[in-house]
Amino acid sequence: MKEALYELSLIQAQQLIAKGVITKEDYLEGILDRIADVEPHLHLFVDFDPQALRTNCSKLSAVSSNLKPNKPLLGIPIGVKDIIDTQQLKTERGSKAFKGRIAPKAASVVQSIEEHGGLVLGKTVTTEFAWRSPGLTRNPWNLAHTPGGSSSGSAAGVASHCMPAALGTQTLGSIIRPAAYCGVVGFKPSFGTIPRTGVYPLSPSLDHIGVFTRSVEDAAYLTSFLIQNDGIDFPHHSPLPIPSALNLSNWSDAKTNMRSPKIALLKTSKWSRVSGEQQQLIDKTALHLSQSGADVSVLDLPPSFDCIWDMADTIQFAEAAEINDHLAREEPCRISSLTQTLVMKGLNVPMLEYVKAKRKQQELIARFTQCLRGIDAVLTTPSLGEAPKGLEDTGDAIFCTPFTFLGAPAITLPAGYSSNGLPLGIQLANDWGSDARLLSVAVWVENALRKFYTPRNLELKL
Amino acid sequence: MKEALYELSLIQAQQLIAKGVITKEDYLEGILDRIADVEPHLHLFVDFDPQALRTNCSKLSAVSSNLKPNKPLLGIPIGVKDIIDTQQLKTERGSKAFKGRIAPKAASVVQSIEEHGGLVLGKTVTTEFAWRSPGLTRNPWNLAHTPGGSSSGSAAGVASHCMPAALGTQTLGSIIRPAAYCGVVGFKPSFGTIPRTGVYPLSPSLDHIGVFTRSVEDAAYLTSFLIQNDGIDFPHHSPLPIPSALNLSNWSDAKTNMRSPKIALLKTSKWSRVSGEQQQLIDKTALHLSQSGADVSVLDLPPSFDCIWDMADTIQFAEAAEINDHLAREEPCRISSLTQTLVMKGLNVPMLEYVKAKRKQQELIARFTQCLRGIDAVLTTPSLGEAPKGLEDTGDAIFCTPFTFLGAPAITLPAGYSSNGLPLGIQLANDWGSDARLLSVAVWVENALRKFYTPRNLELKL
Incomplete structure (x- = not known):
């Protein structure tokens, strides 16, 4: 079984470890083998220490204290974008100016992962300061193409099965866009839900933390352990706006229980810039969802x-x-x-x-909330099309920007392929604070699309 | 009894009306008589219409709908600062540029008052745009002195028994300071608790709505009906940070039940600017509270x-x-x-x-919250001393500014008199979101100070 361990989803791995079917050490070895194979070609990491990881993994205990009786991320190795502070590994923020920098303390979001039994797998490549100057990471679907930015290593790492999940950040489109380019799920919850303490800021009014996974349920599961008020970032956001509905149990049945979600197709004034095949994908998705029972309408936002x-x-x-x-x-x-x-x-x-x-x-x-009244999710494109060729340009974020600016939860799911065989995604979003509803719709959509879209196996052409 | 009706506190009046001991019409006439006597000397109002008020009062019904079976502010006339939009009366924002302006819609906070059965008594004088250019209002304790600004008419109106309560706003010190100068209670809840939709902004990052009353309990009672998320202002603040503990029942016994509140004396680097008698008042208050059982310490904030x-x-x-x-x-x-x-x-x-x-x-x-750990309230001065002489200068806000900047709840209570016979106050504050705790301490303090401070009857020297 060991050969396929790295292909497990986060929840699959977590359950097998929790039930004792596999050990966390075996799972880690499976991941490390995979990384050893592909890292020389993909360049996912800026800092990575297999030996220290093995030690950390063995030290993990399923039960830590009376306060946290079980560890829902026990043994799950998670990629961490290099602008996010960690304690053992360097945090260079994609910049020569911070070469060799060791952070004084782990970021709040990293502390959350570790408190729940998760492991920092390695520091994934980011563009410099999460802005546009690219790193070395390549798109696993075609090494000549960008993985997108700024969370390049996290998106490519999850896509290439080197990690079940990774952390990223989005200031305009740095989670949704690389996730779409790499054919994985990217989720950015509402502004203010995951504290950014220990994350190098690019624009504090826009910076969001989010996750990369290979399924909506994985994204929801991981995010539910990252949401907290750390008393430092977002001091006004208390209590937290997202209910415990983010717990897996609450929506494991959402895909079957949800009836006729109200989905609004949003094209915006920038639609003509979208590639023909990406436009088609979104139009087809709207039809497919309608055929599957969704109540699909067209949304025009006011000028x-x-x-x-x-x-x-x-x-x-x-x-x-x-x-x-x-x-x-x-x-x-x-x-x-x-x-x-x-x-x-x-x-x-x-x-x-x-x-x-x-x-x-x-x-x-506030106005966006009024515009979305009665709508369960907005459907739009996450990108202008497939990942651009070359590594210099990490792609255009214009279809991610509105939801980042509006502090709105947004998620991308893979939904097709370009004529060049690169993944194409769709984006679903909602108004601020509607994270639980958005994720329920996304699970439903993911399930509905299975009739119309067959994921391909990633074949790395090394 | 009619002669003394205007002297009732908000809660007294509300209870007598609810029990049918007095009618809301009688209460209003008592208030109107008082206003007729003092308005020519104090200049509280910029718009005021007794005839319309009588009509509005008679139309009020105790029971409106199944949704809101009783009206906890039934028949309570409340002064509304003139930068806050109302529908029947003009909203000129203290400015010649808005002479005669009728707002298209009542502000959210005014809607709250009216939904709970309260009446807009009149538009109270504000400085121009709630900045420094003063209106005509005079201090009821001495007509030659400023009532303070910018909520001048609201502070003087409550002090002169022309209204049981009034709305004000504070951007630096426009509630706490005039309340202290006029010898009434002024309360400004945490930033983001009362929506400012329909209120002319001065500085949206600092603007707060708050209340003037003659007791802490009245302030708490009124505020509890003003806190809401109107879906327009503070879209991120959902759900609201203040629990229903603001309901009167929860702390009518706070004054007796609270044991040894932890109170920290905060003088700041600006202390030398405070007048001698005001410094003495604060020092004496700290001693009095200690003698009454409070655990009083000295707080130094970091540089x-x-x-x-x-x-x-x-x-x-x-x-x-x-x-x-x-x-x-x-x-x-x-x-x-x-x-x-x-x-x-x-x-x-x-x-x-x-x-x-x-x-x-x-x-x-966020850091302020860390500094206040284990402290129930900060004690400091609301002003540099008594209300300055003259109407041109509305006074200095430097001891109010920190709590406004920090979005922190703050309250002032009358606690003494200057050698000139003008009221002096104290200020209590807490960190963002600790409104309920602050109000509980304030009720306790108000009660404890009764042993050391005897309020004088206001004798208007007209």
Whole structure:
């Protein structure tokens, strides 16, 4: 059985370990074997220590204390994007300026993983500071194509079965887009649900933490252990907006129990930029879901939402400049020209434009909720099409930006292939705080699409 | 009995009306008589219509629907600060530029009052846009002194027994300070608890709605009906952070049940600016509370909090400029020079300074919670001393600013008199979200101070 261990989903692995069918050490070895095979070609990791991992894995005990009697992530190795602080492994933030940096403390989200029995598998490649300057990771479906960014190593790592799940972050489209390019599930919960303490910020008004997995249920299961109020980030967000419905038991039957979810097709004014085959995929998906019993409608957002892309840029540029201005001036040779340009753009943002964008963001978050009344999920594209060729450009985030700007939960699922054999995805989203409903719809959609879409086996052409 | 009706507290009046001991019409007439006597001298209102009020009062029915079987504010007339939109009365925002303006819709907070059976008594005088350019209201304790600002009419109105309660807003110190100057209770709950939809903004990152009453219990009772998520303002704040503990029943016994509340005396680096008699009042209060059984300690905040005053200015100036820049340019003759200066200052705020102040605000809110661990309330001064002489200067807000910047609940209670016979107050505060605990401590303190402080009858020298 050992050969196939790395193909288990997170929940499958967790259950087999919990029941004693496999040991956590065996599972880890299966993962390590897989990584040994593909890492030289995919370049997933910036720091990775198999020996230390084996030690950490053996030390894990199923029962830690009376307070946490069982560990729902026991023995699950999880890839962690390199802008997220960890204690044993380096956190270089994709930057030469932080070469060799050891964080003083693990990020809150990493602490959550470890408290629940999970393992930090390795630090996955990120673009520099989660902005655009790419790392070395390649797309497992075609090594000549980008895996997308900025959470490149996490998306490619889950796609290539080197890890059952990974952490990423999204400021505009850094989870949804690489997940779609690599043919995996990417989920970004509502703004404010997973604390970002110990994560290098790009734009605090937009930065979200999220997960990569190979199924919606895995994404929901993992996320349910990451949501908390750590008392540091999002001090206003208490108590947490997502109910315990995120526990697996609550929706293991959602795919069969949900009847006729109300799904709204949202194309936005940017639709003409989407590739022909990606447009077709979304249109076909809408029809397939309708045939499966969904109540599908077309949603037009009012013109007041058209400012979203400009306002998101304004906020991101200004906040990135505030964070990185010193660094860009003090270490100009160790900061990429793309990041230098970002800081420059930020420094040129007029103050009133930034204040206005922040105010508009709050207004539109509320208005989005009004627009989605009676709708269970929005259906749109996660990307303009397949992963672009080459590693320089990590792709366009314009269909991810609205939901990041609106702090809205969003998820992408694989739903087809391009003529070049690269994966294509769909994106589902909802308004702020509707995470549990979105995930229920996504499980239903994932199940409904099985009639129309057959996942292909990934054959790495090494 | 009619002569004394206007002296009833909110809860007294509410109970007598509910039990049928007095009619709501009689109560209103008592209030109207009082207003007729003092309004020519105090100038509380900018819009006020006794005839319409009588009609509205008679139309009120105790039972409205199955959904809201009883109306806990039935027949209670409440003063509403003139930056808060109402439907029948004008909302001029203290500005010549909005002379005669009728709002399209009542503010969410006004809707809450009306849904619970309360009446909008009249629009109370505010400084222009709740900034510094004063209105005509005078301090009822001495007509030559300011009532404080910006919620001038609300503070003076409650102090002069023209209303049992009034709404105000606080961006730096516009509730706590005038309440202290006028010898009444002023309470500002945590940021994000009372939605500001329909309230003219001064600085959305700092603007709070709060109440004026003549007792802590009245403040708690009224506030409990104003807290809601209206789906427009604070879309992230859901569900609400304040439990139903705000219902009166939960703490009518708090004053006797609370044992040894932990109270921390906080003087800050600005203490030397406080008048001698105000310093003495706070020191004496700390001793009195200790003698009454409180566990009183001294709190020093870390130096990282010293930036609060500058950062609050940065945020307020920048946001006020973003809101009023157009107005200041298009209507220069109808905007006061103080507001013109505010806008000018705002336009000169460097963008990075604003972004940094917003980021620091979030950091310090979380750090404040850590600093207050194990403390039930902070004790400090609400003002530098008695209400300043003259009407031009509405007084200094520096001891209110920290709690507004930190989104923290704060309350002032009257606790003594200056040598000039003007009221002096104390201020109690807590960290964000600890409103219920703060109010419980405040009830206890109010009760404990009765041994050491005898409220004087207000004798208007007309």
